[in-house]
Amino acid sequence: MEFKEAKNKFVQTWGALGSQWGINKTMAQIHALLMVSNEAVSMEEVMEELQISRGNASMNLRALMDWGIVYKEYKAGERREFFTAEKDLDELAVKIARERSKREIKPALKILKEVSSIQSNNTAEETQFIEQTTKLYDFVLKADNVLDKITEYKDNWLTKLVVKFMK
Amino acid sequence: MEFKEAKNKFVQTWGALGSQWGINKTMAQIHALLMVSNEAVSMEEVMEELQISRGNASMNLRALMDWGIVYKEYKAGERREFFTAEKDLDELAVKIARERSKREIKPALKILKEVSSIQSNNTAEETQFIEQTTKLYDFVLKADNVLDKITEYKDNWLTKLVVKFMK
DNA sequence: ACAAACTTTCATTTATTTTTGAAAGTTTAA
DNA sequence: TTAAACTTTCAAAAATAAATGAAAGTTTGT
Numbered sequence: 001m002e003f004k005e006a007k008n009k010f011v012q013t014w015g016a017l018g019s020q021w022g023i024n025k026t027m028a029q030i031h032a033l034l035m036v037s038n039e040a041v042s043m044e045e046v047m048e049e050l051q052i053s054r055g056n057a058s059m060n061l062r063a064l065m066d067w068g069i070v071y072k073e074y075k076a077g078e079r080r081e082f083f084t085a086e087k088d089l090d091e092l093a094v095k096i097a098r099e100r101s102k103r104e105i106k107p108a109l110k111i112l113k114e115v116s117s118i119q120s121n122n123t124a125e126e127t128q129f130i131e132q133t134t135k136l137y138d139f140v141l142k143a144d145n146v147l148d149k150i151t152e153y154k155d156n157w158l159t160k161l162v163v164k165f166m167k
Numbered sequence: 168m169e170f171k172e173a174k175n176k177f178v179q180t181w182g183a184l185g186s187q188w189g190i191n192k193t194m195a196q197i198h199a200l201l202m203v204s205n206e207a208v209s210m211e212e213v214m215e216e217l218q219i220s221r222g223n224a225s226m227n228l229r230a231l232m233d234w235g236i237v238y239k240e241y242k243a244g245e246r247r248e249f250f251t252a253e254k255d256l257d258e259l260a261v262k263i264a265r266e267r268s269k270r271e272i273k274p275a276l277k278i279l280k281e282v283s284s285i286q287s288n289n290t291a292e293e294t295q296f297i298e299q300t301t302k303l304y305d306f307v308l309k310a311d312n313v314l315d316k317i318t319e320y321k322d323n324w325l326t327k328l329v330v331k332f333m334k
Numbered sequence: 335a336c337a338a339a340c341t342t343t344c345a346t347t348t349a350t351t352t353t354t355g356a357a358a359g360t361t362t363a364a
Numbered sequence: 365t366t367a368a369a370c371t372t373t374c375a376a377a378a379a380t381a382a383a384t385g386a387a388a389g390t391t392t393g394t
Contacts, residue, residue: 006282022187038295115173128205
């Protein structure tokens with residue numbers, strides 16, 4: 001396999017993975033492309049490499065910056081903007097984890113708390129509902145807290161987790 | 168908030184979450200419905216509660232069984248099949264983690280290994296590509312191993328993780 | 335062996351999500 | 365202040381994913 005083919009395969013694969021994880025395909029592809037580029041990439045180049053429209057490139061680059069995993073760069077004497085991806089994987093994973101916690105887990109917790117707090121009429125049905133949603137609330141809360149703690153380490157959290165856990 | 172409203176809210180919320188996580192909305196809703204039911208539910212009831220067609224119910228129940236988080240149950244003297252969800256959350260999370268590892272992480276690792284193994288012509292571009300995809304491979308492999316180890320505990324793995332990690 | 339009771343399949347339809355591209359907006363340099 | 369160079373927005377179009385429902389398939393009791 002030669003370079004171009006490998007690069008393309010990587011971008012495609014990362015894109016497909018993204019869509020299984022609630023991130024859209026193009027967004028994941030752009031991220032993949034930037035991550036393996038040795039220097040900052042212009043919007044024009046992104047459009048060219050991925051064969052996408054200007055609007056699409058603009059919106060997804062913006063979204064990636066909102067996630068905090070792609071940065072704008074300005075080059076001296078250049079009017080255009082260039083983009084780079086977060087390349088440190090510990091940092092990348094931490095940012096993704098935090099963002100998903102904020103966007104998905106926290107709101108879900110709020111709802112779980114609400115629905116598990118109804119007062120029961122003591123039918124078997126309602127008792128089961130309250131019991132299960134309460135358990136879910138506790139579980140998700142605990143998981144979210146663990147995530148928080150783990151990502152506090154930032155550098156090498158994965159390695160530290162391995163060390164802590166394997167012994 | 169009264170019971171029916173709470174139940175509906177829970178099912179809707181779980182469904183929306185599902186679609187952000189690569190599981191389709193109906194599949195997640197059915198799972199939510201079964202999880203808070205005190206007894207096994209027939210396909211007819213699922214259709215009725217969620218207002219979905221027979222085909223849809225059948226396909227998604229099947230998919231949930233493929234994931235190993237919904238079970239068929241037979242009642243004496245009843246021709247129909249009934250369904251229950253895995254209610255133990257440790258067990259549920261373990262099954263989901265294992266399934267996603269098998270379906271998504273393992274295939275991604277295979278590709279990462281492939282693309283990171285091209286031989287370089289020593290351009291800066293290719294060097295960067297190989298370096299970054301190699302790092303990714305190592306990272307994802309390590310993460311997958313940690314997941315494996317954690318889910319081996321099965322019972323109370325989350326609690327055990329908290330204990331190990333907080334001290 | 336038949337038929338009633340039930341489940342699965344899959345071609346078609348429907349709904350949702352993503353993409354496009356042209357117009358509007360912004361920034362910079364002269 | 366003007367215009368060139370660039371980016372963003374968003375309504376409409378295209379692509380993708382999910383749902384429907386009728387027909388085919390299966391199982392069970394008589």
